[in-house]
Amino acid sequence: MVNDVISISTVRIAIFVLALAFLAFFIWLMRRTRLGLEVRAVTQNPAMAASMGINPDRINMLTFGIGSGIAGIAGVAIGLFAKVTSELGSDYIVQSFMTVVVGGVGSIWGTLAGATMIGGLQKVIEFLNPSNTLAAQTYMILFIILFIQFRPRGIIALRGRAAGD
Amino acid sequence: MTALLEVSGVSVTFDGFRAINNLSFSIGPAEMRAVIGPNGAGKTTFMDIVTGKTRPDTGSVTWGERSVSLLKMTEAQIARAGVGRKFQRPTVFEDQSVADNLILALQSKRGPLAALRFALSGAGRDRVAELAAEVGLTDHLARKAGELSHGQKQWLEIAMLLAQEPKLLLVDEPAAGMTLAERERTTAMLVEMARTRAVVVVEHDMDFVRRLNCKVTVLHEGRVLAEGTLDHVTKDPTVVDVYLGRG
Amino acid sequence: MTAPLAPRPFLARNPSVGWFLGILAALCLIVVILSPALGLDMVSTSFIKTLGKTLCLCLAALAMDVVWGYTGILSLGHMAFFALGGYMIGQWLMYARTEEIVLLSLAGGPIPPTATEVAQGVATQIFGVVGSSDIPAIWSFAHSLPLQLALVVLVPGIIALVFGWLAFRSRVTGVYLSILTQAMTLALSLYLFQNDSGLRGNNGLSGLQNLPGLAATSQDAVSLWFFLASAAALGLTYVLLAWATSGKFGSVLRAIRDDEARVRFLGYPVEGFKLFVFTATAILCGIAGALYYPQAGIINPAELAPIASIYLAVWVAIGGRGRLYGAVIGAAFVSLVSSWFTGGRVPAINLGFYTIDWVDWWLVLLGLSFVLVTLFAPKGIGGLFDLWQGLRAPDRKGAPLGPDQGALQEKEALE
Numbered sequence: 001m002v003n004d005v006i007s008i009s010t011v012r013i014a015i016f017v018l019a020l021a022f023l024a025f026f027i028w029l030m031r032r033t034r035l036g037l038e039v040r041a042v043t044q045n046p047a048m049a050a051s052m053g054i055n056p057d058r059i060n061m062l063t064f065g066i067g068s069g070i071a072g073i074a075g076v077a078i079g080l081f082a083k084v085t086s087e088l089g090s091d092y093i094v095q096s097f098m099t100v101v102v103g104g105v106g107s108i109w110g111t112l113a114g115a116t117m118i119g120g121l122q123k124v125i126e127f128l129n130p131s132n133t134l135a136a137q138t139y140m141i142l143f144i145i146l147f148i149q150f151r152p153r154g155i156i157a158l159r160g161r162a163a164g165d
Numbered sequence: 166m167t168a169l170l171e172v173s174g175v176s177v178t179f180d181g182f183r184a185i186n187n188l189s190f191s192i193g194p195a196e197m198r199a200v201i202g203p204n205g206a207g208k209t210t211f212m213d214i215v216t217g218k219t220r221p222d223t224g225s226v227t228w229g230e231r232s233v234s235l236l237k238m239t240e241a242q243i244a245r246a247g248v249g250r251k252f253q254r255p256t257v258f259e260d261q262s263v264a265d266n267l268i269l270a271l272q273s274k275r276g277p278l279a280a281l282r283f284a285l286s287g288a289g290r291d292r293v294a295e296l297a298a299e300v301g302l303t304d305h306l307a308r309k310a311g312e313l314s315h316g317q318k319q320w321l322e323i324a325m326l327l328a329q330e331p332k333l334l335l336v337d338e339p340a341a342g343m344t345l346a347e348r349e350r351t352t353a354m355l356v357e358m359a360r361t362r363a364v365v366v367v368e369h370d371m372d373f374v375r376r377l378n379c380k381v382t383v384l385h386e387g388r389v390l391a392e393g394t395l396d397h398v399t400k401d402p403t404v405v406d407v408y409l410g411r412g
Numbered sequence: 413m414t415a416p417l418a419p420r421p422f423l424a425r426n427p428s429v430g431w432f433l434g435i436l437a438a439l440c441l442i443v444v445i446l447s448p449a450l451g452l453d454m455v456s457t458s459f460i461k462t463l464g465k466t467l468c469l470c471l472a473a474l475a476m477d478v479v480w481g482y483t484g485i486l487s488l489g490h491m492a493f494f495a496l497g498g499y500m501i502g503q504w505l506m507y508a509r510t511e512e513i514v515l516l517s518l519a520g521g522p523i524p525p526t527a528t529e530v531a532q533g534v535a536t537q538i539f540g541v542v543g544s545s546d547i548p549a550i551w552s553f554a555h556s557l558p559l560q561l562a563l564v565v566l567v568p569g570i571i572a573l574v575f576g577w578l579a580f581r582s583r584v585t586g587v588y589l590s591i592l593t594q595a596m597t598l599a600l601s602l603y604l605f606q607n608d609s610g611l612r613g614n615n616g617l618s619g620l621q622n623l624p625g626l627a628a629t630s631q632d633a634v635s636l637w638f639f640l641a642s643a644a645a646l647g648l649t650y651v652l653l654a655w656a657t658s659g660k661f662g663s664v665l666r667a668i669r670d671d672e673a674r675v676r677f678l679g680y681p682v683e684g685f686k687l688f689v690f691t692a693t694a695i696l697c698g699i700a701g702a703l704y705y706p707q708a709g710i711i712n713p714a715e716l717a718p719i720a721s722i723y724l725a726v727w728v729a730i731g732g733r734g735r736l737y738g739a740v741i742g743a744a745f746v747s748l749v750s751s752w753f754t755g756g757r758v759p760a761i762n763l764g765f766y767t768i769d770w771v772d773w774w775l776v777l778l779g780l781s782f783v784l785v786t787l788f789a790p791k792g793i794g795g796l797f798d799l800w801q802g803l804r805a806p807d808r809k810g811a812p813l814g815p816d817q818g819a820l821q822e823k824e825a826l827e
Contacts, residue, residue, distance in 0.1 A: 261666060
């Protein structure tokens with residue numbers, strides 16, 4: 001509780017803090033650790049990384065594991081305020097994909113920017129058209145399709161020759 | 166003689182790095198030219214600009230007698246205008262037969278509807294057979310291109326370029342990975358091609374360039390350092406300094 | 413003339429066409445003989461409907477195979493086109509049928525009903541569930557079968573054309589394109605879920621199995637005719653696609669799949685080809701949907717959910733992409749097995765401590781088999797035919813397919 005006008009539940013603050021903590025952890029992991037270095041190397045050039053003694057398969061497995069783990073943490077956060085069902089994930093599949101695409105694949109800040117943009121925009125559209133969240137989501141997606149026209153690689157795109165598919 | 170391709174004052178910057186710096190280049194309709202230069206001199210970027218893969222920041226690229234600008238055209242339109250390109254690594258369609266690869270390259274209307282209606286004419290069939298014979302792949306026409314050896318793929322790609330009948334041929338390091346005998350055959354073939362069309366060869370190998378016996382353009386840091394016969398440029402002190410001396 | 417270049421007849425180039433048409437004809441014959449309407453009454457009408465629907469799904473899978481297996485565009489939106497085709501035909505079916513009922517109920521009155529009265533009656537009947545009594549503008553053509561049939565082709569075609577033009581023009585490829593198509597599907601489905609979309613929100617369109625003007629004809633006959641029409645559409649499409657993909661067109665498509673940049677340097681308008689294939693297959697899916705939903709009887713926005721398009725991709729992958737019969741086998745096999753498992757006719761397995769009920773466990777089985785096929789038999793069920801014929805694809809030894817990547821990176825680097 002903040003005051004009588006604005007109220008923010010403690011759970012949401014906790015989620016916010018949790019998200020910030022994991023963002024910091026993830027940035028530290030990618031920028032400051034040996035593992036992060038190897039992950040980035042494998043992303044840019046798997047063959048070259050392999051010849052430097054990095055096992056790309058091992059890195060792929062580890063990143064898949066880390067990614068799944070972080071998604072699991074996000075699931076915990078969602079579970080704190082939304083109804084948990086076995087189909088909870090499917091509601092977020094497309095949204096999370098779009099966040100990454102809009103932000104720019106391979107960039108933490110880009111993903112953050114994408115998430116901020118998508119979340120913010122969704123609330124703005126809902127505010128302008130308060131009766132209908134379905135319509136809001138439809139316009140949101142149309143906006144993203146148009147956005148990709150102008151920045152096909154997202155807000156923060158990988159540059160140069162490393163940006164292959 | 167008017168130039169077939171005229172590149173003037175072209176510059177390209179990648180993330181602040183100037184890959185091509187005020188480059189000018191021109192070649193006539195039936196001419197052989199070798200482009201040499203150290204790594205990072207902008208040879209590949211130069212080819213990318215001509216084929217439409219990279220858009221320059223400034224400058225102009227004009228083509229043909231009517232001086233059409235290539236800068237507004239897509240890669241496919243530039244290829245249809247008559248610019249053929251051979252990549253460093255052989256790039257053939259490995260999942261398709263040698264014959265299909267050649268038929269794909271053969272001169273024809275390129276649109277989807279034209280491709281649907283396409284039927285190989287007698288003349289086309291003869292041309293494919295002729296090209297296959299020329300590069301020694303007659304017995305391999307029915308095989309998948311992916312089954313060919315590295316050298317055979319190189320030859321298949323050269324045959325595909327011939328089938329395209331380009332007016333200008335850009336060849337990136339043709340001698341890479343070839344045996345001595347194959348190099349000699351490649352040289353002869355390139356010289357033969359240059360009788361009727363423009364050929365630009367990008368090459369590291371000096372012996373190979375010497376065998377081509379043509380005008381040489383030396384690139385360095387994205388611009389033309391020297392131009393002339395091989396003997397002329399190898400005597401140029403600046404060239405010796407940046408390239409040959411260290412080479 | 414060298415032998416590999418000699419022209420060969422269509423059937424020699426496509427040995428699967430003869431087999432396919434033969435098997436399809438045999439299936440039709442057997443079904444007609446066993447049908448309740450014309451034959452011995454040994455299979456149920458609902459089974460014939462299931463078979464007819466399966467053939468429509470096979471048709472959609474064929475389209476998916478051309479766009480994904482041949483051209484390499486993993487579209488996660490083709491089931492949306494399928495459902496749109498269903499909605500378009502559903503509009504006419506529902507409108508015409510409701511009009512009949514309204515006319516019948518008003519016929520008892522002292523004076524013949526006016527056109528406005530009829531329209532109002534129809535509107536309340538159809539749109540009462542979404543709290544409206546006006547006919548929305550998108551129902552303007554619903555009174556006319558030819559116009560709605562034209563829309564079956566036009567609506568998916570135009571949406572695919574506009575979407576494809578936007579996407580291919582900016583050279584969106586690979587996983588980005590898949591996500592974009594999935595977003596398009598989601599947007600369409602969310603839009604249709606709204607009550608004011610004009611298509612009855614989440615109620616969807618129902619009663620589609622009742623054909624207007626054919627109230628006297630039994631469902632036994634109707635289902636058989638739809639089954640035969642689906643079989644004819646599937647056979648025709650198979651021949652058409654076999655023709656298109658075995659010639660130079662197919663050669664260009666496979667070349668685009670394997671090395672897009674190289675095809676560009678040969679002078680082919682890659683974006684034009686992709687747009688053509690994307691739109692044409694969307695239209696095929698629309699037609700398949702228009703045949704499917706009168707057999708299913710009901711359509712609602714859940715049919716457009718992204719998961720439906722993912723299923724389509726799974727069918728093609730399990731059947732074997734890049735070969736037409738693979739897509740048909742995959743779709744037929746998975747959807748028939750699925751309806752068998754979910755139909756509750758498979759005996760549950762009692763493990764003592766737990767009973768495996770296949771209605772619940774079927775999806776797990778499907779997911780598992782998809783993972784297994786992807787890992788151990790990437791060519792799918794269709795790959796078995798290669799073992800039989802002793803064919804082998806060249807081993808690339810993991811080498812990348814193309815030269816450098818597309819032009820996009822440099823373009824962006826300039827910004």
